[in-house]
Every structure is written in C-alpha cells, then in structure tokens.
Amino acid sequence: MTTTTEQEPTMKAIVTTPTDREIYIEQIFNAPRGRVWQAMTDPELIAQWWGRGNKLVIEKFELERGGHWRFVEHSPQGVHGFEGRFREVTPPERVVQTFEWDGMPAYVIIETMVLEDLGDGRTKLVTTSLFHTTEERDGMLQSGMEGGLNESYAALDRLLAKLG
C-alpha cells in the first residue's frame, strides 16, 4: 500500500502549547508501531538517531518503572548530558519519564510518549512535556528545541526505513 506521506520527505513535527505549562508534539512515522517502539527503546538503535548524527553514549537505560536513564551527546559544540527516570513503561505504546539536561540540573520535565497504531502501517508519536513553570516551558521553546527535534525525527525516519 502506498500513501502520499511515503513519497514525501519527513514532515516537520506539529508543536503546540495546549496549556501554559505544556508542550505537545505530534509526528507520524512510516513504520508499524512495533518497529517504532523498538527504535525508541533499544539502546543500540537509540544511539543511531537520538543524537542527530552526533556520537551518543548511553550510560544507563533501565527501561522499567523506577529505572534511570542517562545519555551523553558529543557534539561539535560540546558534551551534553541528559538524564531521567521512568515513571511508566507500557510496551509498545506508552512511556512516562522525567527529562533533565545537565546544563539546568534539577529542572525536571515530565514527558509522556504515546505511540498510536494508525492501522495503515504508520504510527503517530505524541509527546506531551509538562514543566513546573511557564517560564521553564517558554525557555525550552526558545532554546532551538524544535530544530533539534526535527533533526532527531528525520534521523529516526531514516533508521526506520533501514529497519523495514
């Protein structure tokens, strides 16, 4: 089956602000849900897309309730650590976790990621990020997050095609 999106380059993710402390991100991938889940939860695969082409060292990835994760991205601009803990892991459809960047330690985002099987071989990924304050949310929006996000998703798209 051919869909129009399969013939187009990666669409940019939809990014909105449904409340004053949240960011909502929606993206559709041309791969079945199980494959997207695999690319998002297998450390060897995560290392191939999360860093947008930069070297990514996965120091910790304990994919279960209460487990911790920690990634270190080695970019030309410097070394950036990211870490968090899993609140909920429900394969193949839902992960709730905390997210922190070492540059702003103890500023904690709650990320809820939901994978929806669209029934036509495609999968919708919806990520909702909840911040403690509006200022923290707006700081993230102004950080160039959206560009980095689209680079990561484009890399994920390429990986999913390769895995297919």
Next chain:
Amino acid sequence: MTTTTEQEPTMKAIVTTPTDREIYIEQIFNAPRGRVWQAMTDPELIAQWWGRGNKLVIEKFELERGGHWRFVEHSPQGVHGFEGRFREVTPPERVVQTFEWDGMPAYVIIETMVLEDLGDGRTKLVTTSLFHTTEERDGMLQSGMEGGLNESYAALDRLLAKLG
C-alpha cells in the same frame, strides 16, 4: 539570653498551601544558622535526625549544583529510598533540590529550603515544595507527611541542642 521558645518543647511546624501546587513549611530552631546548616548538610549529622530514629543509609550526597543525593530509610514498616539532585547550593542559607520517593518514581518535587538568621541565636527554616500537579500536592498532604515532618524536626532539635 532566654526566650520563651527555649523553655518549651518543639513547636509543631507551620504548614500551609499558598498556591494550588505548593506546600509551605516553617519552623524555628533554637540554634544559630551555621549550626542548622551543618546539621542539614553533613551526612553524618543528617543520618542522626532525617530518619526520625530509623536507620538512614546515605548512599549519595554530592552537595553542589548538579550533584545527586540518595537516602535509604530502614523503618519497621520497610525500606524506603529517596533521591534527588541539587539545583542550587548557597551556604549557609539556601538549597534548591529535587525530591522523589522510590514508591512513586519520577513524581518530582522541587524543594526550596531557606535558612533565616533571626539574630537572637535562633534560625527560621522555610521549605517550599512545588509539585507538577495539585493532585500530587494533595496526595503528599494526605500521606501523613506532617507527622513525619514533625518527628524529623523534633529529632533535629535534639541534635542541635547536643551540638550546642
């Protein structure tokens, strides 16, 4: 100098809810600020009051911006882990940190602790806890937090008197 509070047993902490996602806690200790700071930041001293008489294992206490902490309390009811990370450490007056209980992993509270020198040998400790949601805040209030808090503060009071 003698004040009335020195002759009374430990007063209960003032606990209020200034906004729909915060808990405000205020307590006065009969000790100078430097001594209260010491009791709150020296792991050997923390172990003597934080656990309210229960054995407390301090697995990690990296008292600096970005550092992590982790305490494990061994109570008759079971073993409880608590952990977080420091956002700000300003001796001897201010610590901002995250706080999580293993029983609800990735539910993160931002705790801001301020020590105010009252100028008469006493110190006021104000702790403001910010939650991601009102439900999480109310869950904490209903958990018996206030009783445990007053037990901890009474133990801290006794330790401060011993150190004096």
